[in-house]
Each structure stands twice: as structure tokens, then as C-alpha cells.
Amino acid sequence: MDRRDDLSSGAPRRVSVNERHAEYIEGRARLGSASLAEEGPSSDLNHARMSETSPFASDEAGFLAEFRQALKELVGVLRLGRQTLYYIMNGTREPGDIAEQMFAIGNRSMPFMVVTMAFIGAIIAYQTALQSSRLVPDLSMMGATFIKLLIRDLAASVGALPLATRVGAGIAAEIGSMVVTEQVDALRMSNADPVDYLVVPRFVASIIMGTVVLLIGGFVAFASGMFVANVAFDVNPHTFMNLSLITSGDLILGFLKCLTYGGAIALVSAQRGLSTFGGSEGVGRSTTEAVVGSCFSIIVLNLVISSIGYVVFPAL
Amino acid sequence: MSVEAKVGLLVLVALLLLGGFVFVLGGVELGDQYDLFVDFDNPGNVQPGAPVNVGSIRVGRVDSLEYRGGRLDPQTGRRPLVRVKLRIDREIQDTIHEDALFYVTSQSVLGESVIAIDPGNPEGPALEDGAVVEGVDPPRLDLALSMAYELLESLTSLFRENREELQSLLASAANLIRQADELLAENDGRLDNILANIERATEQTNTVLEGADGIVNGQQLRRTLRNVDRTLASVSSEIDPLLSGAREALSGANEALGTIGPEQREEIQSAISQAADLAEEANGAIADARAIVTHIREGRGTVGGFVMDEEIYDDVQELLRDLKHNPWKLFWRE
Numbered sequence: 001m002d003r004r005d006d007l008s009s010g011a012p013r014r015v016s017v018n019e020r021h022a023e024y025i026e027g028r029a030r031l032g033s034a035s036l037a038e039e040g041p042s043s044d045l046n047h048a049r050m051s052e053t054s055p056f057a058s059d060e061a062g063f064l065a066e067f068r069q070a071l072k073e074l075v076g077v078l079r080l081g082r083q084t085l086y087y088i089m090n091g092t093r094e095p096g097d098i099a100e101q102m103f104a105i106g107n108r109s110m111p112f113m114v115v116t117m118a119f120i121g122a123i124i125a126y127q128t129a130l131q132s133s134r135l136v137p138d139l140s141m142m143g144a145t146f147i148k149l150l151i152r153d154l155a156a157s158v159g160a161l162p163l164a165t166r167v168g169a170g171i172a173a174e175i176g177s178m179v180v181t182e183q184v185d186a187l188r189m190s191n192a193d194p195v196d197y198l199v200v201p202r203f204v205a206s207i208i209m210g211t212v213v214l215l216i217g218g219f220v221a222f223a224s225g226m227f228v229a230n231v232a233f234d235v236n237p238h239t240f241m242n243l244s245l246i247t248s249g250d251l252i253l254g255f256l257k258c259l260t261y262g263g264a265i266a267l268v269s270a271q272r273g274l275s276t277f278g279g280s281e282g283v284g285r286s287t288t289e290a291v292v293g294s295c296f297s298i299i300v301l302n303l304v305i306s307s308i309g310y311v312v313f314p315a316l
Numbered sequence: 317m318s319v320e321a322k323v324g325l326l327v328l329v330a331l332l333l334l335g336g337f338v339f340v341l342g343g344v345e346l347g348d349q350y351d352l353f354v355d356f357d358n359p360g361n362v363q364p365g366a367p368v369n370v371g372s373i374r375v376g377r378v379d380s381l382e383y384r385g386g387r388l389d390p391q392t393g394r395r396p397l398v399r400v401k402l403r404i405d406r407e408i409q410d411t412i413h414e415d416a417l418f419y420v421t422s423q424s425v426l427g428e429s430v431i432a433i434d435p436g437n438p439e440g441p442a443l444e445d446g447a448v449v450e451g452v453d454p455p456r457l458d459l460a461l462s463m464a465y466e467l468l469e470s471l472t473s474l475f476r477e478n479r480e481e482l483q484s485l486l487a488s489a490a491n492l493i494r495q496a497d498e499l500l501a502e503n504d505g506r507l508d509n510i511l512a513n514i515e516r517a518t519e520q521t522n523t524v525l526e527g528a529d530g531i532v533n534g535q536q537l538r539r540t541l542r543n544v545d546r547t548l549a550s551v552s553s554e555i556d557p558l559l560s561g562a563r564e565a566l567s568g569a570n571e572a573l574g575t576i577g578p579e580q581r582e583e584i585q586s587a588i589s590q591a592a593d594l595a596e597e598a599n600g601a602i603a604d605a606r607a608i609v610t611h612i613r614e615g616r617g618t619v620g621g622f623v624m625d626e627e628i629y630d631d632v633q634e635l636l637r638d639l640k641h642n643p644w645k646l647f648w649r650e
Contacts, residue, residue: 096319096320099319099320099323100319102323103319103322103323106323106326106327107322107323107326110326140423208327209323209326209327211330212326212327212330215330215333215334216326216329216330216333219333243340243341244363244365244366244367246341251338251341
């Protein structure tokens with residue numbers, strides 16, 4: 001059955017890890033570098049041959065190959081997202097699965113996120129006040145600007161990066177380990193789809209608890225920023241807590257970013273986890289790629305959502 | 317505590333934080349409030365939710381801004397461009413009076429725009445709920461900048477187009493100042509003398525003024541002024557009967573003139589013209605008489621000679637004396 005037909009029918013095709021491994025080796029072979037099985041001195045020799053023919057050919061081919069690979073991974077993430085949405089509507093999960101994942105993603109991330117966001121809030125407030133005071137010696141509107149910036153962008157976008165390192169790495173390592181130890185294959189043999197069984201609870205939990213963690217992290221950043229502004233720049237807390245610049249559009253935009261980042265971290269990390277091969281080394285590689293991919297997806301999504309928000313809810 | 321409870325607690329905390337934030341952001345006021353409407357032509361950067369202050373103390377907020385487009389408001393008779401609705405604490409209602417001023421200002425140099433209220437005269441009546449008042453528009457910095465820009469542009473073009481003339485003018489001014497400086501340096505001693513003379517003249521003037529002051533404040537002047545005052549008082553007391561008499565005389569004359577009809581006026585006019593003719597003839601006769609008298613005085617003619625010539629007088633006197641002694645000479649010739 002064709003994959004497109006498979007997706008259009010609503011039932012995603014189950015791809016085994018071996019098939020993914022084969023696809024990966026095929027892709028690398030198409031790059032002209034070397035197959036995974038032949039990596040080593042011969043690979044270097046191939047590079048040397050290409051460099052002899054054209055000094056720019058290898059760079060161009062490498063860039064195109066990387067771009068193609070990135071597109072493939074994007075398609076893979078989107079496909080996984082579609083499958084996840086399908087199983088959210090039609091899947092059957094163990095009771096308590098989502099709660100466990102929410103606890104792992106949310107509650108266990110709180111100490112790390114609270115400390116991180118406290119430092120981030122303090123640094124942003126200090127730098128904002130420092131640079132502002134060099135221009136205008138009036139910090140009465142610093143709090144209003146700081147809160148607007150925090151709600152509209154920084155609480156979600158900056159907070160999502162440390163969250164991605166913790167949650168993304170956790171999801172990718174967990175699923176990747178299950179893949180290399182063939183537990184995922186065992187699930188398939190038990191007629192349990194790994195997307196329904198592994199990805200959906202993490203996806204739902206990540207969306208909900210990602211929003212919760214970023215929300216609380218934003219408040220922590222605000223509190224630490226207010227504290228630093230008061231201690232270092234004598235800004236009255238009442239003056240700092242100025243919500244006059246906040247609009248409903250800012251709240252909607254910030255909330256939308258929290259939801260989107262939570263979902264993106266789970267999907268990207270789960271996709272990297274499911275693509276793991278090569279034993280414990282592969283798990284490490286997948287974990288790294290999950291963190292990098294999650295952070296990158298957050299930056300790209302921030303650009304997209306902020307651009308849309310700039311048109312729909314212009315920052316006055 | 318179960319995993320579900322821990323997760324639920326965290327979510328609950330987040331929801332409480334979010335709810336509290338939205339509650340504060342929405343500007344929910346718990347106390348009783350009343351509305352005031354302020355008309356502006358240009359309320360500046362005032363936004364809904366902006367604070368309303370009395371003496372820098374927040375007493376309410378801007379609820380909404382309505383664009384009215386200069387339509388006539390029959391209630392106030394004004395044509396406001398923008399009407400701002402204020403929600404103000406009820407407890408200060410009796411301190412905002414009818415002559416209160418509502419103006420737009422900012423909390424700091426770069427701060428948020430707020431509406432400040434000057435409460436007005438405490439003895440005046442308080443503004444009622446829903447009252448519509450006229451606000452004081454903030455200064456239009458943009459207009460001032462635009463006008464300043466135009467002025468600068470004009471000055472720039474002026475300097476650019478008249479560069480040579482301006483350079484010549486500046487050179488002339490510099491030359492003039494230099495010459496004045498040289499003149500002052502050359503006549504330093506004379507200037508000192510002039511200044512000393514001026515000082516002396518000033519002292520003398522002061523002395524004269526002091527003397528004049530003594531005269532002005534002297535007894536004689538006071539007496540004169542008292543007399544003038546008395547005279548004016550008597551004139552003032554006499555002027556009313558005089559004026560009434562004059563008014564009566566004028567009214568009598570008006571009545572007399574009113575009795576004269578058109579026919580009598582023609583007769584009077586003809587009589588006046590006849591009198592004028594007569595006067596003219598009399599003038600002619602008088603001129604003739606004057607000529608005769610002049611003729612006589614000059615001793616011309618028989619009568620002139622008789623009157624003015626002393627010899628004839630002496631002859632006549634001698635003749636009369638002779639006749640008195642010798643009457644027969646009237647009848648007898650020797």
C-alpha cells in the first residue's frame with residue numbers, strides 16, 4: 001500500500017526501525033559521501049576525490065544533502081503529528097499514562113525551570129534597566145515594558161529553550177532506548193501502536209504542562225526582575241508592576257506560544273526517539289538531535305507566530 | 317500524595333496565577349464607582365484603562381473613548397471630537413466640583429498618559445453621575461515640531477539664498493563694532509567727563525525734583541486746590557438751576573418757532589431780505605457820507621474850506637466883530 005494512501009485512509013503506516021535505518025543509509029549513500037557501513041578511510045577518500053574534481057562541489061552537495069535531510073525530518077515530524085492527532089481522537093491509552101507524563105514533564109521540571117527563569121528574569125531586568133538608564137534616566141515605564149516583553153515573547157520563547165533541553169532530551173532518550181532495545185517492536189507485535197502508546201501521552205502532557213511550567217516560569221521571571229529592579233535601580237515595586245501596556249492580544253500570543261512550544265518539543269523529540277538506531281551511541285545521538293531540533297523548532301515557531309501576531313495583534 | 321494530585325496542584329497554581337493576572341489586567345474595581353464624560357478635541361495618547369488621578373492619587377480609570385466626529389451634542393451645545401468615559405470612585409464624588417479641570421498629562425517624561433483632575437472650587441456644587449464636561453486638550457507637540465520644522469526650513473533657505481548678503485552684513489557689523497571699539501578707546505577720557513557730567517546733571521535734576529516736590533506738596537498749592545475745589549462745588553451746585561433755566565428757555569424758543577407757519581416764515585424771509593437791501597443802501601449812504609466827511613476833513617470844497625481853513629474862520633470872526641461894531645456896513649458900503 002502506498003504511504004499516501006495509508007495516511008489518507010486515516011490509519012498511519014507502521015514503519016519498523018529497520019526500515020528507518022535502511023532509509024537513513026540510503027539517504028547518506030545518495031549524498032555521495034559513503035554508506036554508514038563503509039564509513040572510515042574510504043569515506044575520506046571519496047571526499048578527496050570530490051575535492052579534486054571541484055573545490056565547491058562537495059560544499060554544494062553537502063548543503064543540498066543537509067537541506068534535503070532537514071526537509072525529510074520536517075516531513076517526518078509532520079507525519080508523526082498527524083498520527084498523534086489521529087490517535088488522540090481514536091486511540092486507547094492506559095489510565096494514568098498522561099498524568100504520569102504530566103508529572104514527569106511538569107512537576108519534575110519545576111525546580112529547574114523556576115531557578116532558570118529566576119535568573120533569566122533577573123538578567124533581563126538588569127540589562128534592560130542598565131541600557132535604558134544610559135539613554136533616559138527615567139525607569140518608570142521599565143516595568144510595563146518588561147512585563148509586556150515577558151508576556152508577549154520572552155517567558156514563552158526563552159523559557160521553552162531550557163524546557164526543551166530537559167523534556168526533549170528525556171522523551172528522546174526514553175523512546176530511543178525503547179527502540180534500540182526493541183521494546184517498540186515488541187509493542188507492535190502486541191498490536192499496540194508506539195505512537196498511541198508512547199507519543200500521545202507525552203504530546204498531551206507536554207502541551208498542558210509546558211504551558212503550566214512556562215506560565216509559572218514567567219511569573220518567577222517577573223518577580224525576580226521586579227526584585228532586581230528594586231535592589232539595583234531603586235524602582236518601586238508598585239511602579240514596576242505596571243500592566244498598562246498589556247493588551248489581550250499579548251496574552252493570547254503568549255499563551256499560543258506556550259501551547260505550540262509544548263507540542264513541538266514533544267513531537268520533535270519523539271520523532272528523533274523513534275528514529276534511533278545504533279545502540280546506546282544512537283540513543284545519545286538521538287537525544288542530542290532532539291534537543292537541537294526542539295530548540296530550532298522553538299526559534300522557527302517563534303518567528304512564525306510573532307510574525308502572525310505582529311499583523312493580528314500589533315504591539316503598540 | 318498521588319501523582320494526579322501533585323499534577324493537579326501544579327495546574328491549579330498556574331490557573332490561579334493566570335486568573336489573578338487577568339483579573340488585575342482587566343482593571344476590575346471592587347468599590348462603587350460613577351461615570352463622568354469628558355470632551356476633548358485631541359486626548360493625546362490616552363488609552364482605555366489609563367489611570368485617572370487627583371493630586372497624583374489614582375481615583376479611577378479611563379473606561380472607553382468614543383469618536384464623535386464633531387457632531388453637535390444637544391445636551392452641551394458643543395461639538396466634541398472625542399468623548400472619554402471615566403470610571404471614578406464614588407467616595408470622592410463630592411470633591412469633584414463643576415468647575416473642575418480635566419487635562420491629559422503623563423506620569424513621567426516617557427510615562428503613560430493619564431487624565432488628571434483639578435477638583436475645582438470646594439464651595440461649588442459637585443459633578444453628578446453621568447455629567448459631561450469639557451477637558452483641557454494637551455499641547456500638540458507634533459504641531460509645534462511641524463511649525464518649528466517649517467521655520468527652520470525657511471531660515472535655512474533664507475541663509476542659503478542670501479549667503480553673500482548675509483556675509484556682507486556680518487562683515488559690516490564686525491567693522492562697525494571694531495570702529496565703535498576704536499572710537500571708545502580714543503575718547504576714553506572724554507567719555508569719563510561725559511559720564512561725570514551726566515552724573516552731575518542727574519544730581520541737579522534730583523535736587524530740582526525735590527524742590528518741585530516741595531512746591532507740589534506746599535501750602536500754597538493746597539490752598540489753591542482747595543479754592544478750585546470750592547469753586548467747582550459752587551459751580552456744581554449752580555449748574556443744575558442754570559441748566560434747567562436754559563432748558564426751559566430753549567423749550568420756549570422751540571414752542572415759539574413751532575407757532576410760526578410757512579407763510580409767516582416767507583414773510584420773515586422777505587422782511588429779512590428787505591432789511592438786507594436796506595442795510596446795503598444804508599451802507600452805501602454811510603459810505604457817501606464818509607466820503608463827504610473825508611472830503612471836508614481834507615479841506616476840499618467850499619464846506620471843507622469853510623470848516624477846515626482857519627483863515628476863513630479868522631476872517632469870519634473878524635467880519636462878525638466888525639459887523640457888531642459897525643452894523644451899518646450891512647446896508648452901507650464905504
